[in-house]
Structure formats: C-alpha cells, structure tokens
Amino acid sequence: MNEKLIISARKxxxxxxxxxxxxxxxxxxxxxxxxxxxxxxxxxxxxxxIYKYARKLRKYLGEI
Structure with a gap:
C-alpha cells in the first residue's frame, strides 16, 4: 500500500x-x-x- 495513504489514514x-x-x-x-x-x-x-460473489447478501454488507 502507498505509504502516503497509510500516513493520511492514520490522521x-x-x-x-x-x-x-x-x-x-x-x-x-x-x-x-x-x-x-x-x-x-x-x-x-x-x-x-464475499462481497463480489454473495449478491443476495449485498444489501446487508457495506459497499466495496
């Protein structure tokens, strides 16, 4: 993962x-x-x- 993204996320x-x-x-x-x-x-x-293949469950999952 991009180091700048990690630093930004941790803020x-x-x-x-x-x-x-x-x-x-x-x-x-x-x-x-x-x-x-x-x-x-x-x-x-x-x-x-799981998100990609469990189409019937997507309404219960956070969007990826």
Missing part, C-alpha cells in the same frame, strides 16, 4: 482495531480497513470475495 479517527486490521473513518459514510499484518491482508481479500 483520521480510528473506529476499531485488532491484531490484524485497523478501521478508520474517512467520512461520507466511508471507512478504510488497513491491514496490519499478512493475516489482515488475507482478511481484506476474503471480504472482497
């Missing part, structure tokens, strides 16, 4: 964090889930796959 309000990801409020109903480890990258990729 935003952190909503939540765990061992693998941190979630930042980017405003306008948008968030950034920043991977903090390889496991976090895997979690982000899995989340994208």
């Amino acid at each position: 935003k309000r952190e909503i939540a964090s765990g061992n693998n990801r941190a979630v930042y409020d980017l405003s306008h109903n948008s968030v950034l889930k920043l991977a903090l480890s390889k496991s976090g990258v895997k979690s982000n990729k899995t989340e994208v796959k």
